[in-house]
Amino acid sequence: MSDDLMAGLLQKLDAATLQLARAPDFSKPARLQPVVDLARRVLQQPGGCAAIEERAEALEEAGVFEGSDWAQPAILVPSLSGQSLRGSDATLLVIEALSELRMLAVAKSRYQHPSLSAVAAKHFLTQVLALNLPILFGSTGESERETQGRLALIPSLLLQHLAARIGFEHIIDELINEIWRILQQRPIQVDPVKQMITQISLCQANPEIDLGSSGQGANRLVSALFGPTQACHEDPGVEVYQQRLESMDTAALQYEATGFARAMHDTGLVSPYHAVLLKQVAQHGDQLLAEALGLSATGRDCLLCFHELVHSIIDNCLFPETAQGIYGLALTLERGIFYQPPVAPALWRQLGLELAPWSQARLSAAFGDAVPHRARLMEGVLCMLGLPLGVGQGNNPTCQSARALSMWSYNDPDYLLQMVTWAARDDEIVMHFEGKPISSRESLSGVAQTLPLDLDPVSLLVVPHLDRIYAEMGRHCIGRDGDPHQWINPEFHGWWTGRGFRINVDVGTGHLHELESFYRHFYAHYHPSYNGNQPVIHPQPAGIAVTDSAARFIGWHAITIIRATVDPQGTTRVYFFNPNNDSGQDWGNGVKVSTAGHGERFGESSLAFAEFASRLYIFHYDPLEHGALADVSEQELNDVISMVENSWGASRRPEPGIQAALSN
Amino acid sequence: MNKDPNKGYIALLGWSLNAVEAAETFDRRYVVVAPDWAEEYCEKHNIPYLSWNFERLNDRSMEIAETLKEMGVDIAIPLYEETVEWAGAINSVLLDNPRLYGQSLLLRDKALMKRRAQLGGIRVGIFEEAHDKEDVVRFLKRVNQTLLKLDGDPNDPIHLKAFDKAGCLGHRVIRTPDEVDSIPDEEFPVLMESHLDGWEFAVEAWIHNGKIVFLNISEYVTLGYSVFVPASPELEKYRPQIRAQIEKLIKAFDIEFGLIHPEYFVTSDGEMYFGEVAYRPPGFKVFELLERVYGFNAYQASMLVFDPKATAEEVQAFFPREIEDADGYAGCFGVYPRRRVVSQLVIPEEVEDNPYFESHELTPPLEETVTKRTAFGTHWGLVYFRGDDAQKMHETLKAQEELDYYI
Structure with a gap:
């Protein structure tokens, strides 16, 4: 089907290009749109960039760039490319992509351009790649998702194509820093990172690529995946490695085990060899097993108590293809949650779970059939239990559902396991809204328009259900005054969500609303200096007005407040979970979300308390736990309010005329 | 394109960017006769232009004919229904043939045209x-x-x-x-x-020296919504009968040259009923569709058959072979908003993912409230499709009726 589509598109694109080429100057603008539309659809297909690269010369000669800056490639500025690639204007995005593929054709000397040399073109593209690494990594943020929707495929396919054709050696050091930054957040989904590391190792292994002095920092990353220990450092393949293990004594196995554990805990990545070792040492007793999982005293205790369960999991679910589950298992043991009475029995149920045909089809579509689907799902379950803050929403507008999964894993793991069971086994989840049951089967549509595939195994099965239920709860609130989250959040996320609710935006007008009392309440409930130094007990859902790096409003976003405490530098910070895939974001006016270096735990984001407050628009609290309004200093309050008014609140100030009229 | 002074000099009556583009890239001199709002554009782009507001024919009608005659123009081609009688009037002067004006009036009035067809032995409904x-x-x-x-x-x-x-x-x-x-x-x-129950279709026939030089059958999937060319093999099997009908029509209306665009019904027993005929390019951009599958420009084809200086050989060489030379099917669908309130244009994903989908001419909605359709109304723009299989084309076009382009 997709071959059909591509062939059909290319035939039409060529015809449209020919029409554009033949058109006299005055009708070129009218002939351009079909070319742009078709090029857009081609670029959204796998292999589309290569097809456009082949046609770059014909497209330019037909006049796609005529009358615009792109007609003079020599004056183009690499740093401006990001704007077009991340924008919502499809035409601009496509023209930018066409221009870069034109540059690529020039750089590769398949197109002799009258005003651009191959060297200049290559240099330009290297800079574009380096400047747009986040897109290359597939870690698109809230901003791209809100503004681009399906278009977001194009920049990522484009940059992957450019990177493959230009060569990774030019961008490798930037890639490495980026990989470490992402790994510090310990995401559950590491496939994009693994792909990047694979690319780097291929570059390193290719004698034709001269990396020069670049790429040094990649050694740990590459070895963690492809050869973490002495006995597999040359990446011999799992069968050879298995044979080597069989002839090892306990001391040698011990040596291997610590090597794997170190690599895994250093990077958050698990080598497929690790799974081979694990199965081997599982036969040698729990001492070696604990070593191979890199467990502390807590984890070791847990392993010993739940010996049979852990062994069953290893036997049935952990294979080289699902090696990442080893890290999930290790961290789950460390959390000690097996000691909660329902968790171990729930995992036994998980081990024997019969998957509904629909669940199997979904897993098969996303992950293939190399390992049993139940094992794949268990890998996902272990990772989600081990890394509650590693949940990501993929490129989908389902932050609410991702947040709920993370919160359950963090706070109520057996409830999460129950949800997974309902979704995977029964293909139906029923939740209650104000006493009325809501079935995910009967609710027609969710927030997401299509079923997402770019998710971890658990999210893949559960999110479509949650998304429909969430949307249905929203439909139940139609007609009520005020923001629907105040009713939905406690029902959707769990009893611990405070029934008290504050919002600083008037839902009817969209204007800012009672900022001062909003913040005094927020400080009173969350700031350790104003709430009697009470740490946050349960994770609380909150709403953020996300802004871009120029502090312009992008959209509303769901996060979880995890902690509020003083960081090692003495600043009071809010630590929160952001369900998007890369939380290190620049929200403008100096508000940069930190993910490491300020006392963050894996997966946490943090901001200084006032900075966080300045992007907050919704929070929950326990209405019974009322305290005095926080006596926040005028100075601090004004700082926060001014940060609001100079960012997302800029266009939301109440009109002065109305105020005056009311006060009369 | 270089213009050949030995070939006809053509006046296009009415503004159509596609027609002007075709004229600009054809080897004949041309002038666009259009209302004054087109003047600025034409000046800016060096398009030969003569300002004229086509209202009802009046005392000044002779003026435009004489102006064109002085310029050396050989023939006027109507691009829209409203300019058909103007072309008749002007051509009767340019070609010194008063009958052309009467003929154009017949072609402009649906009641007269039906009577004429009836007199010519053509079946019409009540x-x-x-x-x-x-x-x-x-x-x-x-x-x-x-x-x-x-x-x-x-x-x-x-x-x-x-x-x-x-x-x-x-x-x-x-x-x-x-x-x-x-x-x-x-x-x-x-x-x-x-009302006639049957299969409705349209024909575009280019006529030179009183003979059909190219005949296309346009198949409607749903009247007012969708059409594709060439017609499916099921309809094309009526081609000989259809050709005979068109020859009757040419005789009844005494047409020597030009492009006619009649509509017919064929009932289940194979009987053809005449609907109406127009002496101008069809709506629904059938010209564009023909270019997609046959490769020839249908506006240029019309200029050719209208041009009194065109030779039979040139005409012969210009047109492809009917059906045989078509490399697929091209169709278009007229989009009407289906909801009462719309805020944006969104091409449905199943359309984006359909290999037959080619392009569209839709624009974002200017107003949120959709005016209620009383008559068949005017579509908001066309969506073009192209593919190799008539059945699939038919299904694709039919499926569009259930899709929301405006939400």
């Missing part, structure tokens, strides 16, 4: 002029009496059409006397026709 609502009610009753319907049986519908408008403009379907009240008085007089 039709009548209506001057007011009472005429409509009477006609509706009589048609249904003729069909031996009893009181209470559902009526067969009748069709109301403006005499002199193109295509579906002003076209209404009436089933009950109550619906007659919804017709505004200013729409009268109208032409009323009985």
Whole structure:
């Protein structure tokens, strides 16, 4: 089907290009749109960039760039490319992509351009790649998702194509820093990172690529995946490695085990060899097993108590293809949650779970059939239990559902396991809204328009259900005054969500609303200096007005407040979970979300308390736990309010005329 | 393109960017005759231009004919229904053939045209002029009496059409006397026709020296919504009969040259009923569709057959072979918003992912509230498709009717 589509598109694109080429100057603008539309659809297909690269010369000669800056490639500025690639204007995005593929054709000397040399073109593209690494990594943020929707495929396919054709050696050091930054957040989904590391190792292994002095920092990353220990450092393949293990004594196995554990805990990545070792040492007793999982005293205790369960999991679910589950298992043991009475029995149920045909089809579509689907799902379950803050929403507008999964894993793991069971086994989840049951089967549509595939195994099965239920709860609130989250959040996320609710935006007008009392309440409930130094007990859902790096409003976003405490530098910070895939974001006016270096735990984001407050628009609290309004200093309050008014609140100030009229 | 002074000098009546583009890239001199709003554009882009506002023919009508004659123009080509009688009047002067004007009036009035066709031995449905609502009610009753319907049986519908408008403009379907009240008085007089159950199709026929030089059959999937070319093999099997019908039409209307665009019904027993004929390019961009599959520019084709200086050899060489030379099927669909309130244009994903989908001419909505359609109305823009299989094309076009392009 997709071959059909591509062939059909290319035939039409060529015809449209020919029409554009033949058109006299005055009708070129009218002939351009079909070319742009078709090029857009081609670029959204796998292999589309290569097809456009082949046609770059014909497209330019037909006049796609005529009358615009792109007609003079020599004056183009690499740093401006990001704007077009991340924008919502499809035409601009496509023209930018066409221009870069034109540059690529020039750089590769398949197109002799009258005003651009191959060297200049290559240099330009290297800079574009380096400047747009986040897109290359597939870690698109809230901003791209809100503004681009399906278009977001194009920049990522484009940059992957450019990177493959230009060569990774030019961008490798930037890639490495980026990989470490992402790994510090310990995401559950590491496939994009693994792909990047694979690319780097291929570059390193290719004698034709001269990396020069670049790429040094990649050694740990590459070895963690492809050869973490002495006995597999040359990446011999799992069968050879298995044979080597069989002839090892306990001391040698011990040596291997610590090597794997170190690599895994250093990077958050698990080598497929690790799974081979694990199965081997599982036969040698729990001492070696604990070593191979890199467990502390807590984890070791847990392993010993739940010996049979852990062994069953290893036997049935952990294979080289699902090696990442080893890290999930290790961290789950460390959390000690097996000691909660329902968790171990729930995992036994998980081990024997019969998957509904629909669940199997979904897993098969996303992950293939190399390992049993139940094992794949268990890998996902272990990772989600081990890394509650590693949940990501993929490129989908389902932050609410991702947040709920993370919160359950963090706070109520057996409830999460129950949800997974309902979704995977029964293909139906029923939740209650104000006493009325809501079935995910009967609710027609969710927030997401299509079923997402770019998710971890658990999210893949559960999110479509949650998304429909969430949307249905929203439909139940139609007609009520005020923001629907105040009713939905406690029902959707769990009893611990405070029934008290504050919002600083008037839902009817969209204007800012009672900022001062909003913040005094927020400080009173969350700031350790104003709430009697009470740490946050349960994770609380909150709403953020996300802004871009120029502090312009992008959209509303769901996060979880995890902690509020003083960081090692003495600043009071809010630590929160952001369900998007890369939380290190620049929200403008100096508000940069930190993910490491300020006392963050894996997966946490943090901001200084006032900075966080300045992007907050919704929070929950326990209405019974009322305290005095926080006596926040005028100075601090004004700082926060001014940060609001100079960012997302800029266009939301109440009109002065109305105020005056009311006060009369 | 270099212009050949030995070939005809052509006036295009009305503004059409595609027609101008075709003229600009053709080897004949041309001039665009259009209202003054086109002047700035033409000046800016060096397009030969003569300003004229096409209202009803009046005392000054001779003026434009004489101006064109002085310029050395050989022939005028109508691009729109409203310029058909102007072309007739102008060409009767340019070619010194007064009959052309009378012919154009016949082709402009749907009632006259039907009578003429009837006189020429062509089958038409029952039709009548209506001057007011009472005429409509009477006609509706009589048609249904003729069909031996009893009181209470559902009526067969009748069709109301403006005499002199193109295509579906002003076209209404009436089933009950109550619906007659919804017709505004200013729409009268109208032409009323009985409903024919059958397969409706249109033809584009280029005529040179009184002979058909190229005949295309356009297949409607749903009238007013979608059309594709060439027609499916099922319809193309009627080609010999259709060709014979067109030859009758040429004779009845005494057409020597030009492009005609008639519409027919073929009933289940293979009988052809004449609907109407226009002496101008079809709506629904059938010209564009023909170019997609045959590769020739249909505007240039029209200029050629209108040009009195064109030779039979040149005409012969210009046109491809019917059906054989078409490399696929091209169709288009006219989009109407389906919701009462719309805020944006979104091409449905199944369309984006359909290999037949080619391009569209839709624009984002200017107003949120969609005006209620009374008559067939005007679509908001066309969506183009192209592919290799007639059946699949038919299904694709049909499926569009259930999709929301405006949400």
